[in-house]
Amino acid sequence: MTLRTAGGILAQVLALAAKDLRLEWRNRSRIVAVVLFGVLVLLLFSLAVGPDSRALVEASGGFLVIALLLSTTLGLQESFRLEHADGALEGLRLLPASGAAIFYAKAISVALTLLLLGPVLAPVAMILYIGEVALGGLAQLIGLWLLAALGLAAPGVLYAGMTSRLRSQDVLLPLLLYPLEVPVLLSLVKAFGLVLRGDPMEQMGSWVTILLVFVGVYWLLCGILFEYVLEEGT
Amino acid sequence: MPAAAASARAEAREPTDAIWCEGVGRRFGRRWALAHVDLRVRTGETTVIVGANGSGKTTLLRILAALCHPSCGRIEVAGHHPVTQRTRVRRQVSLISHQSFLYGGLDAFETVALWTRLLEAQGEPPVGRQRIAELLDSVGLGHVAGVPVRDFSQGMRKRLSLLRAAIEPSRIVLLDEPFAALDPPGQQLISEWIGVFGRAGRTVVFASHALAAARQLATRAVVLQSGQVAWSGPAAAMPELGQLPALRAAEGR
Amino acid sequence: MLKRALKRLWPGIFGFSGLLMLLVGSTLALSWAPPERHMGDVSRIFSIHVPVAQNALLVLLFAFCFAIASLWTGRRRWDAATTAAVEVGVVLTLLLLPTGMLWARPTWGVWWTWDVRLTTSLIGLILFATVLALRSFVEDEGRRATWTAVTTIVAFVDVPLIYFCVRWWRSLHQVQSSPETVDAMMVLPYRINAFGVLFLAIYLIALRSRLEMRRLAGEEVAPPPRLASSTAL
Numbered sequence A: 001m002t003l004r005t006a007g008g009i010l011a012q013v014l015a016l017a018a019k020d021l022r023l024e025w026r027n028r029s030r031i032v033a034v035v036l037f038g039v040l041v042l043l044l045f046s047l048a049v050g051p052d053s054r055a056l057v058e059a060s061g062g063f064l065v066i067a068l069l070l071s072t073t074l075g076l077q078e079s080f081r082l083e084h085a086d087g088a089l090e091g092l093r094l095l096p097a098s099g100a101a102i103f104y105a106k107a108i109s110v111a112l113t114l115l116l117l118g119p120v121l122a123p124v125a126m127i128l129y130i131g132e133v134a135l136g137g138l139a140q141l142i143g144l145w146l147l148a149a150l151g152l153a154a155p156g157v158l159y160a161g162m163t164s165r166l167r168s169q170d171v172l173l174p175l176l177l178y179p180l181e182v183p184v185l186l187s188l189v190k191a192f193g194l195v196l197r198g199d200p201m202e203q204m205g206s207w208v209t210i211l212l213v214f215v216g217v218y219w220l221l222c223g224i225l226f227e228y229v230l231e232e233g234t
Numbered sequence B: 001m002p003a004a005a006a007s008a009r010a011e012a013r014e015p016t017d018a019i020w021c022e023g024v025g026r027r028f029g030r031r032w033a034l035a036h037v038d039l040r041v042r043t044g045e046t047t048v049i050v051g052a053n054g055s056g057k058t059t060l061l062r063i064l065a066a067l068c069h070p071s072c073g074r075i076e077v078a079g080h081h082p083v084t085q086r087t088r089v090r091r092q093v094s095l096i097s098h099q100s101f102l103y104g105g106l107d108a109f110e111t112v113a114l115w116t117r118l119l120e121a122q123g124e125p126p127v128g129r130q131r132i133a134e135l136l137d138s139v140g141l142g143h144v145a146g147v148p149v150r151d152f153s154q155g156m157r158k159r160l161s162l163l164r165a166a167i168e169p170s171r172i173v174l175l176d177e178p179f180a181a182l183d184p185p186g187q188q189l190i191s192e193w194i195g196v197f198g199r200a201g202r203t204v205v206f207a208s209h210a211l212a213a214a215r216q217l218a219t220r221a222v223v224l225q226s227g228q229v230a231w232s233g234p235a236a237a238m239p240e241l242g243q244l245p246a247l248r249a250a251e252g253r
Numbered sequence C: 001m002l003k004r005a006l007k008r009l010w011p012g013i014f015g016f017s018g019l020l021m022l023l024v025g026s027t028l029a030l031s032w033a034p035p036e037r038h039m040g041d042v043s044r045i046f047s048i049h050v051p052v053a054q055n056a057l058l059v060l061l062f063a064f065c066f067a068i069a070s071l072w073t074g075r076r077r078w079d080a081a082t083t084a085a086v087e088v089g090v091v092l093t094l095l096l097l098p099t100g101m102l103w104a105r106p107t108w109g110v111w112w113t114w115d116v117r118l119t120t121s122l123i124g125l126i127l128f129a130t131v132l133a134l135r136s137f138v139e140d141e142g143r144r145a146t147w148t149a150v151t152t153i154v155a156f157v158d159v160p161l162i163y164f165c166v167r168w169w170r171s172l173h174q175v176q177s178s179p180e181t182v183d184a185m186m187v188l189p190y191r192i193n194a195f196g197v198l199f200l201a202i203y204l205i206a207l208r209s210r211l212e213m214r215r216l217a218g219e220e221v222a223p224p225p226r227l228a229s230s231t232a233l
Helices: A003-026 A028-049 A053-094 A099-130 A138-163 A169-180 A182-197 A204-230 B003-009 B057-064 B086-092 B108-120 B129-138 B154-167 B184-199 B211-217 C002-032 C041-073 C076-108 C116-137 C141-169 C184-219
Strands: B017-028 B031-042 B046-051 B072-077 B093-096 B172-176 B203-208 B220-225 B228-234
Touching: A003 A028, A003 A053, A003 A099, A003 B108, A028 A053, A028 A099, A053 A099, A053 A138, A053 A169, A053 A182, A053 B093, A099 A138, A099 A204, A138 A169, A138 A182, A138 A204, A138 C141, A169 A182, A169 C116, A169 C141, A182 A204, A182 C141, A204 C141, B017 B057, B017 B203, B031 B057, B031 B203, B031 B228, B046 B057, B046 B184, B046 B211, B057 B093, B057 B172, B057 B203, B086 B093, B093 B154, B108 B129, B108 B154, B129 B154, B154 B184, B172 B184, B184 B203, B184 B211, B203 B211, C002 C041, C002 C184, C041 C076, C041 C116, C041 C141, C041 C184, C076 C116, C076 C141, C076 C184, C116 C141
Parallel strands: B046 B203, B046 B220, B093 B172, B172 B203
Antiparallel strands: B017 B031, B017 B072, B220 B228
8 A cells, every 4th residue: 555545545534534423413412312321221220230339339330331332332323324324325435435444434433422422421320329420530531431432433333334234233233243342341341440449459451451452453453344344245 | 158159249349448248147136137238338428228117227337336246247347347346447437326325414515525525535636615616506506505415305416416427537427317306407407417428528328217318318228128138229219118029038939 | 086086075084084083082081081180070071171162263263264265255165164164163162161061060069150261152152153143134145245254253353352351350260281281091082082073073164065055056046048139239
């Protein structure tokens, strides 16, 4: 790849990401609904566990991550519904826009949208489960949330790009995505727990490492594979 | 079908041909939407594809635009293979389809700006705001440049997607039923644009039911029936669809 | 002549010898090898559990390689091979769980525990099972081949990440014993079984991918006869 085509792809990513973010913004009532859905899931968990506040504190990280995961699924499906309505995505391929550029633009916009969930879901989880908003590990929390958004976005876009063309997309996307995200979910649950309850054994490093490796591998791998997913196949 | 017989039917290929197909077919599940299609379009020609609903017009145009893969046959579009060299083919081809390929959430101006920015990223010259406004005026959408495409009627969408073919630096323009869903001025506009594309030296292939317009605009015509070429020749000599002799199976007679 | 016969028969040869080796190896493991010092007779399950585990991973590695070939070439043959290998890998992983449980119950006192390898195998099983599930939802053959390959590649890359992640999450499973620390008479039946399972797996993959090729061919229909046209060129 020459420098010029690399620059061309970067320019395409920027143009497409601007388009994706603009569409997300125009569709912001939908984002609000997704955020509300996440809050609702958090509330349901606290009802399911019951009034035992200790159990709630123990599991708070896990509940937060599950709420994020469920909201992600909804957001991804909506995002690709817009792409397929009236064949817009196909139109981009005809222009022709590069498959990698379409992928990275979409992944960036999905990750940014997920990032927006953080300032709502995290404080709500803290209030519901712990009873107070702890601002101690704020920087760490933000960093972890960023990794979570990146880790969910790349495989999410790849698989939503596939399943959104199928009739059974509603069940297939979670089926494919959730088992794949196990490393992200486990690391996040542990890391959130460490932030909230302290890290005497200094384990945070290993969880951040696995998140970084996951994000790195999947942003590269899915970017390569998305090109194939878009095409009809040979 | 022996290969020798198949190639004897197809016309010899010349390097100047814009489109050249031999024995092209496409199967969806157990149904062949297209079969045994031999087609040759010379550069700069305007060709019309005529056929009833479900006769394979859309499939053929999608194959030529490298959106749909042929199940069999040999094919070249602008000198490239639409499956293995799809990016090159897409660079040379514009497709105006039933689907508008538009984002409902963007307005007309933003839509055109997105196209020009993506083309600019591939080395085309940049297009200014003034020029985009002129382009929108040229298809009669100047006064609704800021209206989201979601609120457009079918005809307005078609006008906007027509601009794509005008902006793209492609040598081949494919139009799928361009006259459908348009008011008489809109149909007039499409006819004019097809003429403009032709005079600019671009190869035009369009599918249509409007036989009168087809005879007037196109130099050559291809009639598709049940996914096969039933007739091809000069557009002026094209028979009415009802007058075409009933197709018989060639084998088993 | 001989070459053609060999081409047709080689999976059968693998299958037969694999079955034979499994019989010999298992008989040896159950009767000839001495019981393990600490665990007693229970440890005999290892002579089948460990070969199945290793071969499951190996078969999924095959699937990964086939998937790359399928994506690269677009040939139906590689798509059939990928599907076959994923299916055999799923079956082997399915076998892994009960044989592991048979060992876990007397030793750890529970049928199931969230330790590294159990968790990784279970999630791996689900991951590859969803590849097969997705396949059944896609009608277009080209798309089905591409998506099978893509999901197989992604799932395979995920397995080591899951492994490390779960290892840090919780660990209980015993460290794998290197053959040196195990009685030599236990090693021989295990080795025989390892190759037995491998040969059997190769047989099944070959058989299954032939079957898939036939199924794909069965989906195809010949194009309709060419119509007589009144072509006036």
